[in-house]
Amino acid sequence: MHNENQISSNDSYDAVETASDGSKANKGKSDIEGKKPTSKTSLLKNWPLMSSIIVYCVFSIQDMAFSEIFSLWAVSPRKLGGLSYTTAEVGEVLAISGFSLLVFQLSLYPLMERIFGPVIICRIGGVFSILLLSSFPFIGMLSGLSLNILLNCASIARNVLGVSIVTGLFILQNKSVDQHQRGAANGIAMTGMSLCKGVAPAVAGAVFSWAQKRRDASFLPGVQIVFFGMSGVAAIGVLMTFKPFLAQPHP
Structure with missing residues (x-):
């Protein structure tokens, strides 16, 4: 009789321990599920992310x-309002702009971003882009050395x-997103940008053909x-x- 009571007690203890382990396992499983990355549907509902992507697409078109x-x-x-440049001269302008852009990105931009922040930089860049784009037709009225200098300066400024x-x-x-969501967020941004850059040209x-x-x-x-x-x-x-x-x- 004593042995039977001991066996029954051991069985009860094992059952309680098994139930406890099961509840811990379920809790751990729920914790893991709670830590799973958010789906793309929730990314589309992330307005700080989507608004920045839309603005990015607009500037990509321009x-x-x-x-x-x-x-x-x-x-x-x-006679058609152009500059009568050769392809070699256009290549020189673009090469100078590209080199200047590399220097700017490696040296000046990080400092500017720390001082002004990304939003202010976007606004300042957009306003100056409007003024600069409006000046290109008037730059085209020049000729000789003055045209070369101003065109290179305008091209550098525009690209910067x-x-x-x-x-x-x-x-x-x-x-706008957590670390584990950045890949999906950048994928959405690249998709939107590619569509816009496909339509823009x-x-x-x-x-341009109509304007001429x-x-x-x-x-x-x-x-x-x-x-x-x-x-x-x-x-x-x-x-x-x-x-x-x-x-x-939010920070």
């Missing part, structure tokens, strides 16, 4: 349109401003309408960097 138009405008003959805006928006996107080329046929128009003749359109896109992007549209992530 940036790609400028890249498409600049070379076409530079090699176009003077463009990359400052894009880098600032990338920083905002990465701050076709639209910009069509507008209206050189005698009373309102924004020739290529002025093209650069005015790009300035308008930049203005929309700047307005979108303000509240309530652009929601900044």
